[in-house]
Amino acid sequence: MISGNTSALTIAESLGKASALSVGLGAAAVRLSGLITIEQLREAVQMELEELGLDAQVIEENLRLAEEVYGGLENVTIQPEKVPPKELVHEMAYDHVLLGTPSILAPGNAEARQTGSWRVERPEINYEHCTRCGLCFVGCPDGAIALDEQGYPVIDYDHCKGCLICLEQCPRHSIVSKKEVRSW
Numbered sequence: 001m002i003s004g005n006t007s008a009l010t011i012a013e014s015l016g017k018a019s020a021l022s023v024g025l026g027a028a029a030v031r032l033s034g035l036i037t038i039e040q041l042r043e044a045v046q047m048e049l050e051e052l053g054l055d056a057q058v059i060e061e062n063l064r065l066a067e068e069v070y071g072g073l074e075n076v077t078i079q080p081e082k083v084p085p086k087e088l089v090h091e092m093a094y095d096h097v098l099l100g101t102p103s104i105l106a107p108g109n110a111e112a113r114q115t116g117s118w119r120v121e122r123p124e125i126n127y128e129h130c131t132r133c134g135l136c137f138v139g140c141p142d143g144a145i146a147l148d149e150q151g152y153p154v155i156d157y158d159h160c161k162g163c164l165i166c167l168e169q170c171p172r173h174s175i176v177s178k179k180e181v182r183s184w
Contacts, residue, residue, distance in 0.1 A: 023062045027069040034075035041066055051131065053172065115142070119162030121177045125153055129174040136166035136175060 023045060030036045036044075045066050049059045125136075132151040144160040145153050153166075167175045 023066050024069045027066040028073055031070045031073045032076045034077075038067065038070050041070055053129075114158050115161050116156075116158045119160065119180045121162050121164055122157070122180045123155060123160065123162070123164055123166050123175050124178050125155065126174045126176065127152060129172050131172055131174075133171065135169040135171065139165050139169040141165060 026045075027041060030041055042063055045063055046059060049062055054062075130152060132147075132153075134147060134151070134153070136153050137145045137147055141163065142159055142161060144156045145166060146156065148154050155166075162180065164177055167177055
């Protein structure tokens, strides 16, 4: 159980990474909402972390964190009489995700320039490890990455300058850097 002087942040830091805080916060959110059981939480955390390719020990430590946070909180019950009437709830309009992201939708004049010859390092995608998260696509500053019909990223090497931002964005390290080799 979480004692009065122990926080999820302290537990997460004991795992050696502040990024482990997301497991604790997720456990707190699902516990407070009362939407899933501890068994469902364990299963979800295990599956997510295994997909990221983490070691069994790291997964087990994160599961311990999730259980400790989950067990230290109680469900919150919303009383029906405390829910505001429908006329007081403002309906939010949905805007497409592209309105809030720096996505490049048109190549502009970059299409007329073959900037691929600027590369020293070439990003290459290992499709066996790629989860199709799209972070490389969103992060490419030159729009040199597109998504195919299945959602896999495809690099346009005629326009890829080799900045390797895609490599840095990939959470699974499915993109690697290779020395550019061309016949001149």
